[in-house]
Amino acid sequence: MTRILRRFNYTQRVRVPASKVQIDVEQDNDGRCRGILKRLDLSDHGPHAETEWKAAKVVVEARRLSTGSYCRHELGSVAGIEEAGNRPVFELTDFSDVNDITFRVKVVDRVKKLLGECDDIESGEREEAEREELITLVPADLGEELWKVDWQELHGPRVLVNKRLPNCSGLLMRDPLIVGLVVPQIVREVMSKVAFEDQDAAEPWVENWLGFADRLDQEFPADGDDDDRRQWVDDVVNAYAESLQLATHAEGHLLRTLEET
Structure with missing residues (x-):
């Protein structure tokens, strides 16, 4: 491959x-x-x-x-x-x-x-500092599934969210617990596809995700074997979680919820 x-x-x-x-x-x-x-x-x-x-x-x-x-x-x-x-x-x-x-x-x-x-x-003006969007949320009819990564688009992955959920477009922004449970799994799935499947590194979506990893100080092991690539995926997910302190924020959110009940 x-x-x-x-x-x-x-x-x-x-x-x-x-x-x-x-x-x-x-x-x-x-x-x-x-x-x-x-x-x-x-x-x-x-x-x-x-x-x-x-x-x-x-x-x-x-x-x-x-x-x-x-x-x-x-x-x-x-x-x-x-x-x-x-x-x-x-x-x-x-x-x-x-x-x-x-x-x-x-x-x-x-x-x-x-x-x-x-x-x-x-269309319209974009700021110099604005980065390309990595995760696009799309309301969809998913039956009893809450979300899934969709690969049918030509320009990379998008995340489908069950449209039955209230304010489904804000699902990954408003609740620290949901963010911590869902987003690292999205990152893991996308980075695994980048690492192990036949992708063109010049494709914009691949380049954007590799840039995301680079910003986390996790350079792709171009000359590495499968073990190196698996470790790279783990390191990217861990570095992402660490950068946002996902467990810390989820813990604080749950503690505040318990105090209010």
Whole structure:
């Protein structure tokens, strides 16, 4: 089985931070939708030659997963967009409204090789310090199950939460006991999939989770065996729990609950 290699990006793709891209959407009175590229900072060309990067085309893709809507626009070369200094406008012909549209910006060379990208861009401005969301909670009909990690999306894991639960979207934020019982298991499942299944380390969701581990000072053992990888998963979960003091907060929450009864 092929394993991911944390230290190598064989595709040489540049990961453009979401904070470097801003796309606004608007709808005319006649119902037509359009996107406006308000900001695009492609100053970092990574391992690619500057001339190759500047000559590459900028492509914007818009999609809405719930309806399958999709459109694609080529906005010109990197150099052309930088020199013009304008805000390219593109029609969203396959969309009847501006809700739930996400964008992907790609930098593609003349032979259609992908040199760089930024995926899952939401409309509007994002702060520089804002990190990509790791866990997305989605209300779902789960019968008698309370939650589960769902892998059917193309862009990584999401957590389905039983929609019968009151305020299910806030389930993992409001109760320290639930957070301590559930979130480490989500982290363990995702990191195990990263460590032991065939994943491309250049995929945005994999890169985001490996970055999460790095911030916990748990570097992926790219050259390690299965035992090293299992230990890595345990270390990530333990470091995460330690960083948030999950047991301490759950204990305090239970003690306060007992005192109030």
